[in-house]
Amino acid sequence: MNGLIEAQVAFMQQWLSSQAEPLAMQAWQWFGAQSFSQYVSHEDLQHLMNDWLLSQPMSEMMRADIRDILHTIIYHPVNDDVPLSELIDDSQIDTLANYIGSHEQQRNILIHSLIGNDTFADLLTQTLHHAINDFMETTLDKAGGVGKLMKLGRSSFEKATNRNLDDKLQAYLHRNIKDLTRRAETNAQAHLSNEEVARLLITGWARIKDEPISQLQAYLSDEPDNNSIDLIEASVQHSYNRLRLSPYLQSLVTASVKTWYHQHQSDSFATLALGLNIDTQAMTALSTALLPLAHDAISSDFFTDHIREMLHAFYAQPDIKQSLTSGIS
Incomplete structure (x- = not known):
């Protein structure tokens, strides 16, 4: 029995690896065809916004990333060669x-x-x-x-x-x-x-x-003790943390979610994704890029152990045992 299970584990892993890309696209096509409102209600969105997104401050990791990205954009050498007219015509x-x-x-x-x-x-x-x-x-x-x-x-x-x-x-x-x-x-x-x-x-x-765009740097300080980017980010965070739990912002969020849901409740997930320029071509490119990750996951010890455990549980069922015994006899 153990030999049979191991053979099945190997077959399933090989089959899933060879079919990973078409399976991913078929899964996306099925998911995209489903109605958004069938699985997500207006109350679900309100709960997501008010009880999860707005209930907690932005993480320090994300704040640090924002500061680093802003610093890279503002002080990048390319700004010395690009005029302001590239930003605004x-x-x-x-x-x-x-x-x-x-x-x-x-x-x-x-x-x-x-x-x-x-x-x-x-x-x-x-x-x-x-x-x-x-x-x-x-x-x-x-x-x-x-x-x-x-x-x-x-x-x-x-x-x-x-x-x-x-x-x-x-x-x-x-x-x-x-x-x-x-x-x-x-x-x-x-x-x-x-x-x-x-x-x-x-x-x-x-x-x-x-x-040049770099002229804007003259209005900013990059000194460690008086960094303009840090001060601006901290000020925005202070305002956000003060507003995110206020009745004022929650009223606006509630009204905005209601408006958005009313506009899109009859849409499919694919239609919503298309609003973000995510179409079948984009999903094909994404699934191809993630293919190595899928192969590693399928061949991982974690996945192998779960398949083996599932097959052992399957063959341990009394009716399966009886069917196998009857078939052998």
Whole structure:
């Protein structure tokens, strides 16, 4: 009996090895023809997204891989010889410029947010105030006796008016700068017409489009203690970890999964795969590439032991034993 089992094990391994590639393609054809919704429900997808993908942070291995790949892409020597226009062509810039130029209301809101808001005025006031103070202090220190006389005059002014000169200067700047920012906002909205905005974007792009992609490296740091890629990746991870369990993101995921499932519930697995450009030709190439792995798996001790165990269990069944005994007799 053991000899028979060993012969069957060898035959099965030889047969499976010779048929591995056509079997793989037949299995794919059968799988591709099956209806997606017959095996995967809307609830299954929701469970996959919420209880598995979003319930755990990205692994450290994957994070390290992302950082390494980004570093390779950004600092690859080929970037020295490839212009920015390889990433974005002129037609894209023209489309973007015309789109931005045609949205006057949104542009005015953006101008107000950048120029006309109080935060910008306060920031500009403080910057000018510090600059003037620094200039005055530096100038007076270098002016010798004249500087001392001017400081005395300042002190006398503050005593006479009961006002701090710094406070008065800051109030003056704040009042006038607010008016200045309002005028700047009005001028910007008046002069930045639809055509002018489009022209500025197009001419700005024309000035930089022939620069090598490696110029972007100037805005990044590759120092070990201040690595831009590490900081960006860590910031994205922080946002992801904060959002992935939030009711906000889960609501969006739930709605997105529902929309996607509704669109594709009548599709077969092959149709879904085709959306990822995976067709029969791609599967043929993949099965050919994986053929050595299939052969190694079929001839492995693990697979051999399982076949042998299965055959022993088969021949150990009472009815099989009886059939064999009857046949022999």
